[in-house]
Amino acid sequence: MKVLVIGGGAREHALCRSLSLDSDVNALYCAPGNAGIAEVAELRPVDPLDGEAVARLATELRADLVVVGPEAPLVAGVADAVRAVGIPVFGPSGEAAQLEGSKAFAKDVMAAAGVPTARSYVCTTPEEVDEALDAFGAPYVVKDDGLAAGKGVVVTDDRAAARAHALRCDRVVIEEFLDGPEVSLFAITDGVTVLPLQPAQDFKRALDGDAGPNTGGMGAYSPLPWADPKLVDEVMASVLQPTVDELRHRGTPFSGLLYAGLAITSRGVRVIEFNARFGDPETQVVLARLRTPLASVLLGSANGTLDVLPPLSWREDAAVTVVIASHNYPETPRTGDPITGLAEVAELDAPHAYVLHAGTRSEGDAVVSAGGRVLSVTATGSDLAEARDRAYKAVARIGLDGSQYRTDIAAKASQQR
Numbered sequence: 557m558k559v560l561v562i563g564g565g566a567r568e569h570a571l572c573r574s575l576s577l578d579s580d581v582n583a584l585y586c587a588p589g590n591a592g593i594a595e596v597a598e599l600r601p602v603d604p605l606d607g608e609a610v611a612r613l614a615t616e617l618r619a620d621l622v623v624v625g626p627e628a629p630l631v632a633g634v635a636d637a638v639r640a641v642g643i644p645v646f647g648p649s650g651e652a653a654q655l656e657g658s659k660a661f662a663k664d665v666m667a668a669a670g671v672p673t674a675r676s677y678v679c680t681t682p683e684e685v686d687e688a689l690d691a692f693g694a695p696y697v698v699k700d701d702g703l704a705a706g707k708g709v710v711v712t713d714d715r716a717a718a719r720a721h722a723l724r725c726d727r728v729v730i731e732e733f734l735d736g737p738e739v740s741l742f743a744i745t746d747g748v749t750v751l752p753l754q755p756a757q758d759f760k761r762a763l764d765g766d767a768g769p770n771t772g773g774m775g776a777y778s779p780l781p782w783a784d785p786k787l788v789d790e791v792m793a794s795v796l797q798p799t800v801d802e803l804r805h806r807g808t809p810f811s812g813l814l815y816a817g818l819a820i821t822s823r824g825v826r827v828i829e830f831n832a833r834f835g836d837p838e839t840q841v842v843l844a845r846l847r848t849p850l851a852s853v854l855l856g857s858a859n860g861t862l863d864v865l866p867p868l869s870w871r872e873d874a875a876v877t878v879v880i881a882s883h884n885y886p887e888t889p890r891t892g893d894p895i896t897g898l899a900e901v902a903e904l905d906a907p908h909a910y911v912l913h914a915g916t917r918s919e920g921d922a923v924v925s926a927g928g929r930v931l932s933v934t935a936t937g938s939d940l941a942e943a944r945d946r947a948y949k950a951v952a953r954i955g956l957d958g959s960q961y962r963t964d965i966a967a968k969a970s971q972q973r
């Protein structure tokens with residue numbers, strides 16, 4: 557099978573790594589990719605937001621499957637453009653991707669499907685904003701309605717800051733604060749059948765101890781030793797299947813990856829948000845644990861044949877990933893700095909630890925930073941403590957001027973069993 561992956565972050569590197577290890581895949585392309593992905597896939601230049609260009613490339617390459625990684629192309633309808641030329645695609649239509657593209661749409665789907673989530677108001681005027689802020693009180697949760705690359709959500713006790721953020725958005729969702737640990741649970745679906753993956757936890761804040769601004773995610777681990785073993789079944793029944801059914805009944809079937817961002821509150825599980833694609837960096841740890849070859853699962857989603865696949869099989873291993881971000885991430889990340897130590901990790905730490913590239917590019921013989929999140933250093937082990945230890949050993953070999961990473965990824969969880 558020939559597979560074309562669209563995107564160029566650590567999530568796409570993780571997807572390409574798994575696909576490159578799958579004996580069903582005999583040609584693997586990534587567009588536009590990055591310096592690390594180039595080691596496992598052939599890179600092609602493309603504007604990932606240009607559906608016609610992606611469809612043309614897929615046709616030229618005679619791809620049997622196109623996998624669209626990031627949300628922006630999905631919301632822009634890139635999967636529709638590829639489907640229109642008759643090539644199977646992993647990823648929802650532009651309409652179904654509104655589940656991530658519009659928080660108001662997601663809230664409407666959840667209400668119709670009876671999916672538990674924070675109570676919320678959609679506001680478009682300062683009066684509505686004031687009313688909603690006062691209805692819920694502090695801590696205030698204010699979300700830009702549209703796609704904002706992880707920067708649209710403000711959670712604060714400061715009413716003036718909450719109000720100022722709300723007034724900067726054309727349309728804003730203001731909601732009840734959800735207490736409790738967060739879990740990311742992914743499911744692969746073809747619009748009818750839903751296959752949940754293993755849960756993971758992400759670290760959204762920039763600094764140790766969950767301090768600092770929200771980011772795209774600074775690290776992740778899986779499994780979650782502290783979680784209720786019934787969590788996946790419960791979320792399947794109360795969240796994932798009802799959402800997929802509701803979207804199908806609306807005439808906008810959702811196929812691809814349904815990402816439920818959950819809060820485990822004292823009153824039960826609540827959905828914080830849906831995403832329409834694999835999460836980054838959680839994908840790095842979830843795929844590290846998946847034993848089933850990936851291509852058949854993604855193709856089953858694209859072709860509507862997930863019901864005939866054997867159950868997914870998982871390794872006993874735990875996995876941890878630590879994101880190395882550039883100087884000044886997330887505000888004004890500096891790029892163009894050379895990265896050292898990649899060869900040392902490959903030589904000394906493989907196969908248990910390896911570096912997935914997020915924002916990098918080649919410059920002659922050097923690899924330089926090209927984004928806010930630069931690398932996602934991933935490791936597996938017999939438990940979280942071992943995986944964590946291996947990940948941080950590899951992180952210590954990497955040099956990148958001014959870079960930052962959290963030192964507490966999976967720290968608490970690795971002490972639980």
Ligand code: AMP
Nearest residue numbers: 674697709711731732733734760828829
């Ligand atoms: P989102 O982009 O919706 O995932 O929000 C980013 C982060 O903001 C989440 O991962 C949570 O940490 C936090 N957040 C979002 N909504 C809520 C909420 N209702 N209550 C508490 N924290 C929230």
Ligand code: GLY
Nearest residue numbers: 758773835836837
């Ligand atoms: N890890 C959060 C996200 O992918 O949105």
